[in-house]
Amino acid sequence: MDKVEEIEETKQIDKVFVFRTNQSNFDVSKLDIDDDGLKSLSQRTEFPDSNRVKLLNMEELENRKSYKLLNNQRDSYQLKKLRDLMNTLIETDESIELLKKFSDLYDQTQKELKYNAVAYFYHSHHNNSEQFQLSIFNLKKSQILSNKELLMFNKIKIADTQIDPVTGVREIELLSIDDGINLPESDCVSTFSLKNIDNQGANTESGEMETEKEVVSGTIFDAIKFDDLFNDFGIKRKYADNVLKKFQKKKFKLTADEINVQIENSEKVLSNISDNTKLLDAFANFRGSARSTINKVSLVELKAVLVTLKKYITNDAESTTYTAINVPEMSDDDKIILTEHSVAIFAALLENKVIERLLTHEINIPYL
Template structure:
């Protein structure tokens, strides 16, 4: 396949808009970029599993594929890109227009490869960061076949192809590694199209959607609710092996619903706040987690200190007692409600619970509430974009 064009994309939750611009490259410059260079950075050794099969289980993965027939939001994005990445897209005016005060005005870069005979397309997605900008840089490069490649490592002094020294006053480097996703589009038989995702959270971030985080956060809640996972198991290391000295504390959630008629308040809280959702989505039942390594009595002391902080006039906290999970030490159960979910979610993060254990009260959700920067925005609805 040959590179047809390179596009810059920006998705904004604030305005529910998608901005697209095209890099003004000539055919000669486009032909110098080969699909093989991108594929070298994509690890194919791990077999991708279906997003649908993962959605039906209780496991999490950063890598998966979505078949066209699944008709998830990934396919809505595929259809949007297929329809809108074309030669009619306006070029960026210049390199400076890509940035504003050194900050990129686009969050991703896409390489569109085409095969006119087979009517197939492949679109490779990369995150765009400020580090791609080159200002007043001197680049040493070596000619390999017909391609000029930049050299970052020290070179031997013998048997070299000619080196070239270039002064770059204002330019960008094109990312070729850490590919986030590939959209395989077959316009002869659209049902054969699919999306491969190599970094789930970055994919959602670039397309301004939180569906992966929502799904993984709910998985965490389900694992606790079904007692697949426990906390406060008093884990110690003996002869380089982790040993649980206690069965631990089960976590039970109130406000959940198994019926479509009744709103699941736990899930609703997850969906409306990133500071609640992200720690739940990132959590794994790893023995290195501080929340697992402490014992039930330490957990109970922490809960008591949070309650005492509410009563203490000298301590200013931005939460009430109903926002604190309740612990039943006798039955070893931690009860979490929609109101206390933000504090439970924060306790899953090592750095947060370690502060709490050292008597420093800092809950990200309530810190954000105090500052008025909760960041509750609506996701882009990709089903409306087609």
């Protein structure tokens, strides 16, 4: 069996890229970080324990957060995406532009990051093999440092007799940062390994001479975030489908009274979910936990919400964004009925996102 090559915490990062996945390619820029900076970043970057991550099995997939992919799964969309990104970084490295100013990273007008991911690139040689590795992290607005004042404690050598040798501190310096960003050092989304092995003319099973073999593998630590960063939602769709099936098999129940969900035409329901990324997130992330708000309210309270939603249609017909067909119904035996038309409000109930404005009494459904 192929073995997943793991990125070690102490491995030296060679290059740092920021990227965003488009429909058919990647928008990429390179960060100009000196060797000392790369060494420091390499030492501080943390990775989850990959030994506890199981191999991906689409037939038995549960809504777990992480999974591994081996070389015999190289046709999976995950390894294809990672392989394409690696190709882009290797083949176009010389032409990838350096990130020169903060405005190249952050759109001040839209208040959005132009890139949503960071790739730490590793390259090494071992005997007869050449190995390329990536570790992928999410780049978030919360990591932006803008108009910040930071206290810097400067350590010095003990030989400096002018400084207290016990504290090792020379002075406290106030560092002002106009614009910057913290590079992620934890919460790795994915790692990827591509190894080219020189077989030195070894014979294959067919008797042909094989001079080089390519082996790829990957570990996905955050399945939902991986789909978001690479703009491909295969695992999310599978997770959403699993949730629907658990409702059908009565493994998932709703409210504190544990009522069942009756799904009409599950294929059309799943299709509608898959066509909307926000709906897909709502269903893919649902765990049926007793701690979720929908499972803390009573059946009576849920029924009252559905009545309120229907009354709003009658009282504010001009401003409402939904019709009666969009409101889930209750069956005579107290099952909540999910149809292709009521998916949005059902999802809003799952996530407790049905919003009524106190002053105007307007009702807002985020998925409509």
